[in-house]
Amino acid sequence: MEKVDENKEGIKGMVNPRRYGIERVAYLLMRLSGLGLLAYFVAHIYETSNILRGRVGWEEVISITQTTEGHVILAIVIGMCVFHTANGIRVMLGESGIGVGKPIRPDYPYPSPSQNARHKIAIYSSIILAALAMMYGLAVMFGE
Amino acid sequence: MVESIECDLIICGSGLAGLRAVIEAAKKNLKIKIIVISKVQVMRSHSVSAEGGTAAVIFEDEGDTIESHIYDTIKGSDFLADQDVVERFCREMPNEIYQLERWGMPWSRRENGKIDQRWFAGYSFPRASYASDKVGFFEMQTLYDTCQKFDNIDFFNEWFATSIIHNRKRFMGITAIELSSGTFYEIKAKALIIATGGAGRIYSYSTYGYSSTPDGLDMAYRAGVALKDMEFVQFHPTGILPSGILITEAARGEGGYLLNNKGERFMKNYASSKMELAPRDIVCRSMITEINEGRGYKHETGVDCLKLDLRHIGDEKIKEKLGAIREISIKFSGINPAQEILDVRPVCHYMMGGIHTNIDGTTELEGVWAAGEVACNSVHGSNRLGANSTSECLVWGKITGTLAVDYIEKGVPSEPWPDFLVEAEEKRIYDGIFRGKGDVNPYEIKQELTDTMNEKAYVYRDEASLVEGLKKIRALKEQTWKHVDDKAKEYNTNFTNVMELDSMFRVIEIILIGAINRKETRGAHARTDFPKRDDTNFMHHTLAYYDPKEPIMKTCPVTVTNYKPVMRKY
Amino acid sequence: MATILSTPKEKTTSVISPSKKVTLRVAKYNPKTDPKKKWVNYQIPYEKWTTVLDVLLEAKNHLDHSIGIRYSCRQASCGSCGMIINGKPRLACFTKITELDTTMVTVEPMKNFPIIRDLVVGFDRLFKTHKRIKPYIISEDSEITTKTTELLQTPKEVNNYIQFANCIKCGLCNSACPTMATDSLFIGPQALAQAYRYVADTRDKGKDDRLKIIDESHGIWRCHFAGSCSQVCPKGVDPAMGIQLLRGYLLGFRS
Amino acid sequence: MRESVIMKIHYGTALAAVALVAVHVLFRLTQGFVDSLTYESVIANYRFLPYAGMLEIILILLSIHGFNGLRVILLELKQGRSYEKAVSYGCIAAMIAIIAYGSRTIFMTNMGMV
């Protein structure tokens, strides 16, 4: 079979969040935060494994994280974690068919019930919550 | 270079008629190989635009009768319908409603779950089953989706059929161009069902989509099959301005009023008992009379029009039963029908005429059937009633599908393939059109041609304007428009557009000659110089046979069973 | 690079009205013959009701016959004319110039479909996925005998699926979906919404069949509720809703 | 495995993790962020069996969830039989590796092997 170029938009299209609504932004943030958390998770497992090297080893590693960069990264992780969790709960509800509206006879101009205010509010709340958590985290870390 | 394909049955055209036929054929014999060829993608055929309803008697318990459907249809046809055909049609139709229902058609229902029906013009009972106002769309979807059950159907999406190959006695195959690659094919087959639909794009102001051109009609005509009753072109009273998109008759069926510039429901002067629900020919004539006598409006484009008032129907009911026309009028004309009045005007809508067939949809060429709007089995005579056309497509889709399979199963002798005909066709379209020379823009010729039809062969006609129209189109034909600027092979719509234009010239000529010859007023053919129906001289069908110079005109009788022609009054 | 006005060598007789003009920018590309896509500009007059399809046809009819474009009904019911207009997937016949609020109209073929030529894309994949989800009533009594009548269905029951039955198979949703942008095997919002349309129909008994078909590695789970499909759908189908409701069955929240 | 089963696990692990991660993080916060990271307090935490058990569960849940998430993303990025096989097995391997590696830390500290 001849291979046809499908003119797929590729990662660029997947990533471009501007053309569509906030739901598409949430989709993108969910992916990025998931990947970010995975990266942190792996690093975290490595980090904690240093405890096996005794007090010296542990404090060596901890001291690397107790820097400004370390704190900023940790703050981002907190943000990602909060957003991913909050939005994750929204997505799980939605994907179970909860809160996506009921089928109706659509009337022009055809609003889409699944793209409803509840979800939009949940997305904005997740983002705000994540931002607050980040600020709180920064305050705690730099405060001491 | 010609590529070759073989199959058992070709169905050319994938509107309601074509798809109904293919399901019947595929179901009847799972072994025969069927090809559905369509110049648009199969489910995009123009039938998707049918809006208002599909007529059938399903409430006999509430007082409707088949008999009444038969009489309404015959009276609506101004007694030109073949009455045996109408009888068969009305008897078969109820089953089609139920069959579609079983296949998933989302008919609009009554509270108790039964299929609902609504009023349509010219009937004496609310007899049109409907699915909101997207009947054709949902029917197409139901049929297309049902086709997906079968693996012996091959859809040839976007293939343009150009000619029928036969050996004078019997059908042998067709030639076609695959649009996506531009390759020219011969397709050998045992039987053919033509279902290429209407040709309303021969008028510039039309309810039809751009794909409704007469190339299917012309293909049959060139193969020597007669075209029948072509002078009867139906105009629909309510095309919205400025686009010409249809506002379905169901809008009046649900209670809409037609108003002149005095704010009167003027139909009371023309058809006092049926008012806006008189048959289309009568409403159109009344509208043009109103306009001619100065009681019309002027649309901002400068076109004369009248008004259609739906406001009293109410927003909720409009949304529920007329959702699509609500969308159309808001989007395309900026008017919400629940709040404002619409500008409407009679617009080309349907061809009563078509390929001459008998009651079975059989044509004069062995192995070829025709079904749907392209066929003229004379069920509509000189004026079709609304909602009877989608019905016709279903009934004759089923009949021809069955008959074609029977024919194939009986065995068709194989005979030498007439290569020379394929070569001749290749010459005609590639040397004559694709590589043609000229400096006249074919699209401008098409505009002039279709404008001429609007002017000269509209609702009212007379000898002088028809003759003038004929002269004008013959002059246009002589210009050097037969060339294709786009030289690419792939998806060359410039090429198909010019082929469509080429077919328009032949078919329009038949329409005009037929209209000139018919010196009477009957149904959709209203002559100001002969304002009366003339049953002594014109109670017959018009036939046109192909001749390279000019069509050969003949006639054939109308079948009358029980219903004597009487004065038509509503 | 933008080339300006390739006018065919013909005498022209049509008068172009001196009203407002729009610049139409068309992505022309024939993968069989052209090395790459090129942009061609046309100046077209328009009125308040003019649609993008109207200006495209005006360009095709009078300025450049070779524009490749698919269209038919011009009333948003056939689903032929999906394309990317000013960056978003839309129907050309259902987008008025005036509502775009700019005098520069850029049209490109739909993304995530192979280009046949210019604005015309191949639909083979959409047709195949549509067929795959068994888009028809599955039931023993789907063929009538002489005396069958209808199966009853209340208006309410019809409303449970009618919105999904509005799909015109235009493919805009598949063009907008982020998963489609990279996944060549994803069933896609169009077909998934149709799977729900039939599952939600009281006459149908094919739910388990269909759930099995869509429950595979490139099936329904590759939708992440991004919602873009519903945002571009011109007919209010709301595929995103259909997909999530369908997934409700698979997760055991609905039965 | 049917995709729906995998995704049910994905959601299930996420849900369970919500609660447990909250506890994990709260532990850090109630003890005072910096203090909680001192060697002694960390060791003490690990020695406390219920907490160590919880850490183990979080480790397993998030590894499954995270690497399945990665698998999903990679699956959507590119298609092809061998590629998809590689992704699936790769993710399972990574998952097992990270669980093993993390468990080693937990077990050894819990058993007092440092």
Ligand SMILES: Cc1cc2nc3c(=O)[nH]c(=O)nc-3n(C[C@H](O)[C@H](O)[C@H](O)COP(=O)(O)OP(=O)(O)OC[C@H]3O[C@@H](n4cnc5c(N)ncnc54)[C@H](O)[C@@H]3O)c2cc1C
């Ligand atoms: C706007 C509108 C509204 C209507 N509303 C109603 C209504 O409410 N009720 C009612 O009963 N009737 C209605 N009608 C009439 C009815 O819809 C049509 O008569 C009917 O749909 C015709 O169906 P068909 O199958 O014959 O042809 P079509 O649906 O027109 O299909 C023609 C097919 O032939 C194919 N074709 C044509 N030429 C070629 C070629 N050269 N090569 C290959 N393929 C070719 C096309 O691609 C297409 O697939 C309406 C008509 C219009 C225009």
Ligand code: HEM
């Ligand atoms: C604790 C609360 C968490 C919840 C509620 C949660 C929820 C979810 C959900 C519902 C999804 C599926 C999204 C979709 O289908 O589009 C998902 C995806 C994902 N999660 Fe989590 N998650 C959590 C924590 C984590 C953590 C800690 C990690 C990192 C190890 C992680 C990594 C991922 C990844 C990589 C994906 C795939 C991203 C995608 O498909 O878009 N998650 N999560």
Ligand code: SF4
């Ligand atoms: S769901 Fe909407 S966007 Fe998708 S194909 Fe159907 S009509 Fe088009």
Ligand code: F3S
């Ligand atoms: S855009 Fe795609 S990701 Fe899902 S909600 Fe629609 S199918």
Ligand code: FES
């Ligand atoms: S032309 Fe039919 S949808 Fe646009």
